[in-house]
Amino acid sequence: MTDSRQDLNTRQQALLAALDDCGDEMTGQQLHRSLASGPSVMGLATVYRNLRQLQQKGLIRCRHLPTGEAMYAPVERDRHHLTCVDCGETMALDHCPIHAMEVPVDARQGFDLLFHTLEFFGLCSACRERQASP
Incomplete structure (x- = not known):
């Protein structure tokens, strides 16, 4: 376990x-629901507050979907x-x-620097075909 993980509440x-x-x-929301039945129950605002703190510590990354919804993952999971x-x-x-790159x-x-994100946005083939159809 890294030092930064040892200092977590x-x-x-x-x-x-x-x-x-x-x-x-x-x-x-998914994290909130996943913890609801276990010993680590916490309110939704507490979930988001602690996610923000984890992000500030460089332990998780956050990316936003076009809907505005935020998705969280550990920084070790370097997915784009x-x-x-x-x-x-x-x-x-x-x-x-x-x-x-550096x-x-x-x-x-x-x-x-704590982490990076990289997102590409476009139209999937199904949406492109649907939009091209009269």
């Missing part, structure tokens, strides 16, 4: 464990997506196209 540990166990991304702006279908990329130190202007 019980709620943050529960959220991180749920994300680790999921194997995919989860919304705050193609997302349809019409139906919202999301397809994970096999690898990170920018993984080897932001030059002088361009960071004092920022400590």
